[in-house]
Amino acid sequence: MTLKLIQVGLGMHGFGVAQAFVKHSPDFSYAGIVEINPARLKECAAELGVAEEFCYTDYKEAFAALEADAVFVTAASPYHYPICKAALEQGLHVLVEKPFVLEISEACELVELAKQKGLILMVSQNYRYQNHVLSLKNAIGEVGQPLFVQAQFFYDHFGKDYQQVMDNFMLLEMAVHHIDMIRYLFGSNIRSVSGKTWNIEGSMYKGHPNVQASMELDNGMPVFYLGSLVSKGLSSPWEGEWRVQCQDGSVHLGDLGQGYGVYIVDQQQNKRFISYEDGPLPDSKQGIHSVLADLAARIHDGGEPMLSGRDNLYTLAALIAFADSSERGTVKYPESYIITN
Ligand SMILES: NC(=O)c1ccc[n+]([C@@H]2O[C@H](COP(=O)([O-])OP(=O)(O)OC[C@H]3O[C@@H](n4cnc5c(N)ncnc54)[C@H](O)[C@@H]3O)[C@@H](O)[C@H]2O)c1
Incomplete structure (x- = not known):
């Protein structure tokens, strides 16, 4: 059975990722999608074939209402931190686009939170x-x-x-x-x-x-x-x-x-x-195909992904x-x- 994914943020990259990768993933199907811009949400939902009842403009409402295993955060970078935090607090595994977050203190906090909750936290360093x-x-x-x-x-x-x-x-x-x-x-x-x-x-x-x-x-x-x-x-x-x-x-x-x-x-x-x-x-x-496959495998076996948030602390700290x-x-x-x- 496929795992259920909520994708948050369907801008230029987010929608491209949805079309080219998530839609073709053998591991995930959509629990729902979230986009703060209602017109964009409607347009993307139609293209992706996601029914209106699974579409949200507010990520907290979506996390509370939808039956899901994981969240893929593809929103603009300044919003990564609050969205990741809300997803983890809701008990959902998280995959977030690079950059993980904007501040190292936020990254350390999220890594701790994921550890406490026993959830996978992964950063999509697709290169x-x-x-x-x-x-x-x-x-x-x-x-x-x-x-x-x-x-x-x-x-x-x-x-x-x-x-x-x-x-x-x-x-x-x-x-x-x-x-x-x-x-x-x-x-x-x-x-x-x-x-x-x-x-x-x-x-x-x-x-x-x-x-x-x-x-x-x-x-x-x-x-x-x-x-x-x-x-x-x-x-x-x-x-x-x-x-x-x-x-x-x-x-x-x-x-x-x-x-x-x-x-x-x-x-x-x-x-x-x-x-x-x-x-x-x-x-x-290539790229995000393997990132998604790795996320699914780690959700199943509970192991630490190569692209874990903990690993990414060392990339973010260098920057x-x-x-x-x-x-x-x-x-x-x-x-x-x-x-x-
Ligand atoms: N890995 C890569 O190769 C790669 C390539 C391009 C972009 N990115 C990353 O992907 C992310 C998105 O980039 P983009 O080019 O799509 O940006 P974009 O500005 O085109 O789109 C961002 C989208 O996020 C939405 N958004 C913002 N706040 C939101 C919220 N609270 N809830 C829901 N939706 C929200 C916006 O309305 C917009 O549609 C960035 O973090 C960027 O760094 C990664």
Whole structure:
């Protein structure tokens, strides 16, 4: 029998996720949907085939009234915290889009609440289930021990209303993917960070859209990151452009001549290309397909998901540490931001 899901927030991404992933999930069917905008709710309900009696504009009413196992929070980021909290308090498992929440104290509180209630709390860091990222992870080590990493991302983004007024906009909305990738690729948390974030003249954003950061991982490896959401000109693919310098060669995610993908370059400059299609997962398991499957499996067996809220504390703390480091001009230690019992 399928598990019953309530999805909250059906904006551009939320509705896309509903159509492309939730609707096709073998594990979940809709208990109901929630969208604060009534016109949008009606439109999405019709497209998704959800009857009016299972559609709500108020998430608390929906959580109290609907028979459900879990909630998928795809509302705008500033609302993640109250929606996750209400769902957990109602005894529902939670999957929330990145960024988990906007403040590390909120994240720690939710992780504790989920633990007390014995519920699954998961963050949809879907890039961990993308072929480009999995192929990069598999390729690292093929040319010896990794020594240091450089990653960059450039895009000219037109911000949504909520993004235009968000603090730490670039960090929480976009760099969150790349910083989570760093932790995943190298199986190591970020020990220390020294960062700088900044705005540009005439920017539509209150929060800084540019970031540059140097990090040291727990395993001692240096990582250098540069990201921008206000860069006109050549833009990067969402996963960014990476060079992992290894002892006997380099591993890249980028376009070294045969299209965007993973390249392994040896000491003689021989290049091997691994395209998206050559990656380990079929289309039916890419990204949010696997996130949903993992949520269902963990609801059934009670185990901790790879993408648990607890794990995500270390991604969020690193991002907050970048912002603090920029403001204070000092080195910051992400782990010191995490307070749990
Ligand atoms: N993982 C990814 O690759 C990825 C990609 C894009 C967006 N996202 C994330 O998905 C989330 C949504 O992004 P989006 O692009 O759809 O934004 P959006 O602004 O297009 O849509 C947000 C929707 O949430 C609704 N909403 C706001 N408060 C609500 C509430 N209290 N109850 C119910 N609905 C509410 C809004 O009415 C709107 O329809 C964000 O957190 C964003 O960071 C993730």
